[in-house]
Amino acid sequence: MKKRATTLAVCLFLTGAGGVASASVATVASGNLIENGSFDKDLSWWFIDGSTPPTWDSGTVHLGSADTQGISIFSQEFDPYLATSLMISFDYEWQSPVPESTDTFSVNLNYTYGTTTWSTRLFSQTSTESDIGTTVSFSDTITLLPLCPSIPHGYELAFSLNEATPENGSEVKIDNVEVNAVPLPAAGWLLGASLVGLLGLRNRKRR
Numbered sequence: 001m002k003k004r005a006t007t008l009a010v011c012l013f014l015t016g017a018g019g020v021a022s023a024s025v026a027t028v029a030s031g032n033l034i035e036n037g038s039f040d041k042d043l044s045w046w047f048i049d050g051s052t053p054p055t056w057d058s059g060t061v062h063l064g065s066a067d068t069q070g071i072s073i074f075s076q077e078f079d080p081y082l083a084t085s086l087m088i089s090f091d092y093e094w095q096s097p098v099p100e101s102t103d104t105f106s107v108n109l110n111y112t113y114g115t116t117t118w119s120t121r122l123f124s125q126t127s128t129e130s131d132i133g134t135t136v137s138f139s140d141t142i143t144l145l146p147l148c149p150s151i152p153h154g155y156e157l158a159f160s161l162n163e164a165t166p167e168n169g170s171e172v173k174i175d176n177v178e179v180n181a182v183p184l185p186a187a188g189w190l191l192g193a194s195l196v197g198l199l200g201l202r203n204r205k206r207r
Protein backbone atom coordinates (compact mmCIF):
# COMPACT_ATOMS: atom_id res chain seq x y z
CA MET A 1 0.00 0.00 0.00
CA LYS A 2 2.77 2.37 0.93
CA LYS A 3 4.62 1.67 -2.31
CA ARG A 4 1.51 2.39 -4.38
CA ALA A 5 0.93 5.70 -2.59
CA THR A 6 4.48 6.83 -3.33
CA THR A 7 4.21 5.89 -7.00
CA LEU A 8 0.93 7.80 -7.28
CA ALA A 9 2.56 10.86 -5.78
CA VAL A 10 5.38 10.81 -8.32
CA CYS A 11 2.91 10.50 -11.22
CA LEU A 12 0.82 13.38 -9.88
CA PHE A 13 3.93 15.46 -9.59
CA LEU A 14 4.81 14.84 -13.23
CA THR A 15 1.29 15.72 -14.36
CA GLY A 16 1.33 18.91 -12.34
CA ALA A 17 4.59 20.07 -13.85
CA GLY A 18 3.83 18.89 -17.41
CA GLY A 19 4.69 21.06 -20.35
CA VAL A 20 6.25 23.90 -18.42
CA ALA A 21 9.46 25.04 -20.01
CA SER A 22 11.30 27.82 -18.25
CA ALA A 23 14.20 28.80 -16.05
CA SER A 24 16.85 27.17 -14.03
CA VAL A 25 17.19 25.09 -10.92
CA ALA A 26 16.31 21.39 -10.91
CA THR A 27 17.63 19.54 -13.93
CA VAL A 28 16.06 16.22 -14.92
CA ALA A 29 18.93 14.95 -17.01
CA SER A 30 21.80 17.03 -18.25
CA GLY A 31 23.65 16.75 -21.53
CA ASN A 32 22.82 15.20 -24.85
CA LEU A 33 20.59 12.12 -24.46
CA ILE A 34 21.80 10.94 -27.89
CA GLU A 35 25.07 9.02 -28.17
CA ASN A 36 27.47 9.86 -31.00
CA GLY A 37 25.24 12.65 -32.36
CA SER A 38 28.30 14.29 -33.93
CA PHE A 39 29.31 11.17 -35.92
CA ASP A 40 32.97 11.83 -35.13
CA LYS A 41 34.39 8.49 -36.27
CA ASP A 42 31.54 6.27 -37.40
CA LEU A 43 27.82 5.44 -37.00
CA SER A 44 28.18 3.56 -33.70
CA TRP A 45 25.14 3.71 -31.36
CA TRP A 46 22.85 4.26 -34.39
CA PHE A 47 20.48 1.67 -35.85
CA ILE A 48 20.92 1.58 -39.63
CA ASP A 49 18.14 0.34 -41.87
CA GLY A 50 16.38 0.59 -45.24
CA SER A 51 16.96 -0.69 -48.77
CA THR A 52 19.73 1.92 -49.22
CA PRO A 53 21.27 2.20 -45.72
CA PRO A 54 22.97 5.47 -44.67
CA THR A 55 26.72 5.87 -44.88
CA TRP A 56 29.31 7.69 -42.78
CA ASP A 57 31.50 10.35 -44.45
CA SER A 58 33.97 12.75 -42.80
CA GLY A 59 32.18 13.25 -39.48
CA THR A 60 28.65 13.25 -40.88
CA VAL A 61 25.98 10.74 -41.86
CA HIS A 62 24.52 10.64 -45.37
CA LEU A 63 21.01 9.43 -46.20
CA GLY A 64 20.67 8.12 -49.76
CA SER A 65 23.10 8.80 -52.59
CA ALA A 66 23.18 10.24 -56.08
CA ASP A 67 22.36 6.99 -57.89
CA THR A 68 20.15 5.02 -55.52
CA GLN A 69 16.44 4.42 -55.12
CA GLY A 70 14.62 3.29 -51.99
CA ILE A 71 14.48 4.12 -48.30
CA SER A 72 17.41 5.12 -46.11
CA ILE A 73 16.87 5.13 -42.34
CA PHE A 74 18.86 5.66 -39.16
CA SER A 75 17.55 5.92 -35.63
CA GLN A 76 18.49 5.79 -31.96
CA GLU A 77 16.51 4.92 -28.85
CA PHE A 78 16.91 7.04 -25.74
CA ASP A 79 15.45 7.41 -22.27
CA PRO A 80 14.10 10.88 -21.39
CA TYR A 81 14.11 9.90 -17.67
CA LEU A 82 11.73 12.34 -15.94
CA ALA A 83 11.71 14.99 -18.66
CA THR A 84 8.35 16.44 -19.70
CA SER A 85 9.83 18.53 -22.52
CA LEU A 86 12.67 17.84 -24.92
CA MET A 87 14.68 20.20 -27.09
CA ILE A 88 15.56 18.36 -30.32
CA SER A 89 18.06 19.79 -32.80
CA PHE A 90 20.16 18.73 -35.81
CA ASP A 91 21.81 20.17 -38.92
CA TYR A 92 20.90 18.94 -42.40
CA GLU A 93 21.99 19.72 -45.93
CA TRP A 94 20.63 18.44 -49.25
CA GLN A 95 23.57 17.56 -51.52
CA SER A 96 23.83 18.39 -55.18
CA PRO A 97 22.83 17.41 -57.84
CA VAL A 98 19.15 18.31 -57.88
CA PRO A 99 17.15 15.03 -57.98
CA GLU A 100 14.96 14.43 -61.03
CA SER A 101 12.11 13.06 -58.93
CA THR A 102 10.52 14.37 -55.74
CA ASP A 103 12.14 12.70 -52.75
CA THR A 104 11.16 13.19 -49.10
CA PHE A 105 13.27 13.64 -45.99
CA SER A 106 11.49 13.06 -42.66
CA VAL A 107 12.31 13.06 -38.96
CA ASN A 108 10.03 11.35 -36.44
CA LEU A 109 9.90 11.01 -32.68
CA ASN A 110 8.50 7.57 -31.85
CA TYR A 111 7.15 6.53 -28.46
CA THR A 112 6.61 2.88 -27.59
CA TYR A 113 4.55 1.63 -24.68
CA GLY A 114 4.11 -2.12 -24.56
CA THR A 115 3.40 -3.23 -28.13
CA THR A 116 1.99 0.12 -29.30
CA THR A 117 4.07 2.83 -30.97
CA TRP A 118 2.99 6.44 -31.44
CA SER A 119 4.82 8.58 -33.96
CA THR A 120 5.16 12.37 -34.04
CA ARG A 121 6.53 13.98 -37.19
CA LEU A 122 9.10 16.57 -36.16
CA PHE A 123 10.10 17.59 -39.66
CA SER A 124 9.44 16.74 -43.29
CA GLN A 125 10.71 18.31 -46.51
CA THR A 126 10.65 17.32 -50.18
CA SER A 127 13.60 17.75 -52.52
CA THR A 128 11.65 20.38 -54.48
CA GLU A 129 11.25 22.46 -51.29
CA SER A 130 14.91 22.09 -50.33
CA ASP A 131 17.70 24.63 -50.52
CA ILE A 132 20.36 22.36 -52.02
CA GLY A 133 23.91 22.90 -50.79
CA THR A 134 22.91 25.00 -47.76
CA THR A 135 23.29 23.72 -44.19
CA VAL A 136 20.10 24.32 -42.22
CA SER A 137 19.77 24.01 -38.43
CA PHE A 138 16.53 22.50 -37.12
CA SER A 139 15.45 22.99 -33.51
CA ASP A 140 12.15 22.38 -31.76
CA THR A 141 10.83 21.81 -28.25
CA ILE A 142 8.45 18.89 -27.81
CA THR A 143 6.15 18.41 -24.82
CA LEU A 144 5.96 14.76 -23.80
CA LEU A 145 3.10 12.89 -22.20
CA PRO A 146 3.49 12.88 -18.43
CA LEU A 147 5.54 9.78 -17.66
CA CYS A 148 5.16 7.55 -14.67
CA PRO A 149 8.55 6.02 -13.75
CA SER A 150 6.94 2.70 -12.80
CA ILE A 151 5.67 2.19 -16.38
CA PRO A 152 8.15 0.98 -19.03
CA HIS A 153 8.57 3.50 -21.81
CA GLY A 154 10.92 4.17 -24.68
CA TYR A 155 11.60 6.94 -27.15
CA GLU A 156 13.30 6.82 -30.53
CA LEU A 157 14.51 9.57 -32.85
CA ALA A 158 14.36 8.41 -36.48
CA PHE A 159 15.63 10.02 -39.71
CA SER A 160 14.56 8.76 -43.14
CA LEU A 161 14.91 9.60 -46.82
CA ASN A 162 12.57 8.17 -49.44
CA GLU A 163 14.05 8.24 -52.96
CA ALA A 164 11.57 7.70 -55.81
CA THR A 165 13.96 6.96 -58.70
CA PRO A 166 17.68 6.21 -59.11
CA GLU A 167 18.19 9.00 -61.66
CA ASN A 168 19.94 11.86 -59.87
CA GLY A 169 18.79 10.52 -56.52
CA SER A 170 18.80 12.65 -53.37
CA GLU A 171 21.44 12.72 -50.67
CA VAL A 172 20.93 14.43 -47.33
CA LYS A 173 23.87 15.07 -45.00
CA ILE A 174 23.12 15.23 -41.25
CA ASP A 175 25.23 16.27 -38.26
CA ASN A 176 25.07 17.48 -34.63
CA VAL A 177 22.00 15.55 -33.49
CA GLU A 178 21.02 16.58 -29.97
CA VAL A 179 18.16 15.76 -27.61
CA ASN A 180 18.23 17.66 -24.33
CA ALA A 181 15.77 17.58 -21.44
CA VAL A 182 14.22 20.97 -20.74
CA PRO A 183 14.74 21.63 -17.01
CA LEU A 184 11.67 21.65 -14.78
CA PRO A 185 11.00 24.86 -12.85
CA ALA A 186 11.70 24.77 -9.12
CA ALA A 187 7.94 25.07 -8.33
CA GLY A 188 7.30 21.67 -9.92
CA TRP A 189 9.72 19.94 -7.60
CA LEU A 190 8.25 21.70 -4.57
CA LEU A 191 4.75 20.55 -5.57
CA GLY A 192 6.05 17.00 -5.96
CA ALA A 193 7.77 17.05 -2.59
CA SER A 194 4.63 18.33 -0.84
CA LEU A 195 2.42 15.65 -2.48
CA VAL A 196 4.79 12.90 -1.38
CA GLY A 197 4.75 14.41 2.10
CA LEU A 198 0.94 14.59 2.24
CA LEU A 199 0.44 11.01 1.07
CA GLY A 200 3.07 9.79 3.50
CA LEU A 201 1.29 11.57 6.34
CA ARG A 202 -2.09 10.10 5.37
CA ASN A 203 -0.59 6.60 5.31
CA ARG A 204 0.87 7.02 8.76
CA LYS A 205 -2.44 8.23 10.21
CA ARG A 206 -4.26 5.12 8.92
CA ARG A 207 -2.03 2.80 10.90
Ligand SMILES: [Ca+2]
Binds near residue numbers: 038175
Ligand atom coordinates in the same frame (compact mmCIF):
# COMPACT_ATOMS: atom_id res chain seq x y z
CA1 LIG B 1 30.19 15.76 -37.16
